[in-house]
Amino acid sequence: MAKLPLPPQPAKVEPIKNNPKKWHIRDDPITWQNWYKHINWLHTSVLLSTPFIALYGFFTTDIQLKTWTDTELDPYNAHRGFFYSHLGWMLLKQNPYRIGRADISDLSADPLIMFQGKYYGVFALVLGFIFPTIVAGYGWGDWRGGFYYAAIARLVFVHHATFCVNSLAHYFGDKPFDDRNTPRDHFITAILSLGEGQLIMKQKKLDEEKKKLNWGVPLDQLPIYTFDEFSNNWICIEGVIHDVSSFMDEHPGGRTILATSLGKDVTTAFNGGVYGHSNAARNLMSSLRVGVISGGGEVESRKKKQ
Known part of the structure; x- marks a missing residue:
């Protein structure tokens, strides 16, 4: 009678040996030269993600507003013209009786948001202007360049890129979602606004594809x-x-x-x-x-x- 082949034997796994003589970074004291090697960057990035988001808001020093798209309650209503939606909404007085209202109780209960609002002016000045200037000044001696490029020019570029979302993104390109609202998609807007000009849902195309499907007799x-x-x-x-x-x-x-x-x-x-x-x-x-x-x-x- 023929013998059945034996099943394959599992490979031997060598147990991890405790070698007290093997060097590890924790064996060295923390110094200015090796401090970054002691940090668990994965865990640190998770723990610091929320504070960094708040700091980003301080760096950009943007004005916080709610939007009611394409209505009189929209603070940068595209129907009021290109200049108004791009920059005029900040320079011209708004009718206080036509300002959109919203329930912000969830924001008021967030300690990080309240801390940001309380010290917004201080942090915006320090992190938006002073800090970039100091980095360039002490880093490579370019105080003027740090103030102009890292602070002033950066803020001008970022703000106008953001404003293009309110103006260009409502005037040039196609309307892939529907024709009732003004938002549009265009590759030029996407370049100027750092990608914001190509985010609209392709609802029209989806509707055309759905018409081709057999949904059965009602x-x-x-x-x-x-x-x-x-x-x-x-x-x-x-x-x-x-x-x-x-x-x-x-x-x-x-x-x-x-x-x-x-x-x-x-x-x-x-x-x-x-x-x-x-x-x-x-x-x-x-x-x-x-x-x-x-x-x-x-x-x-x-x-x-x-």
Whole structure:
């Protein structure tokens, strides 16, 4: 009698040996030369992400406003002209009775937001102007360049790039979402606004693609059958009759499962009794429906209990 081959033996794994003589960075004291080697940068980046976001707001020194797009409550309403939406909304007086209001109780309860608001002017001055100048001055002796390029020019560029989102992004390009609002997509706007000009959802294209899909005959247009008239070649799910003859060979569970379900209400089996079907399966079944059951159909599992 032939001997069966032995199963492959697992590879031997050498245990990790404790070697007290092996050097590790923790064995060295923290100094100015090696402090960065002692830091777990992954954990540190997670812990400091929220404070850094707040610091970014101080660096940009932007004005915090809510927006009500394309309405009189919109502080930079594009319908009031290109200049107004780009810069004029900050230079011209706003009607206090047409300023949009919002519930900011969640912001008022955030200690980081309240801290930022309380010391906003100080941090904006220090981190937006003084700090960049000091870095360039002490770093490579360029005090004027630090003040002009790292502070003034940087803020001018960042602000106008942001303002382009309010102006250019509402005047040039296509409207891929709908024609009711003014936001547009254009590659030039995307370049000037650092990517903000190519973010609109392509809803129009999606709507055109949806028109090409077979969503099945609407339920209110399907013929009505009694359960006695229900054909043995169909199946019923949630009161809707489906002709699955063209799908039986493609059914992932095999032809047999569908064959044994013909002429029956398989609502329970379809919804988890046998397998919980996905939205894709439901969309497919909608293209196979041929009628509805008068009274909503019969659930086989409930009939058996009765």
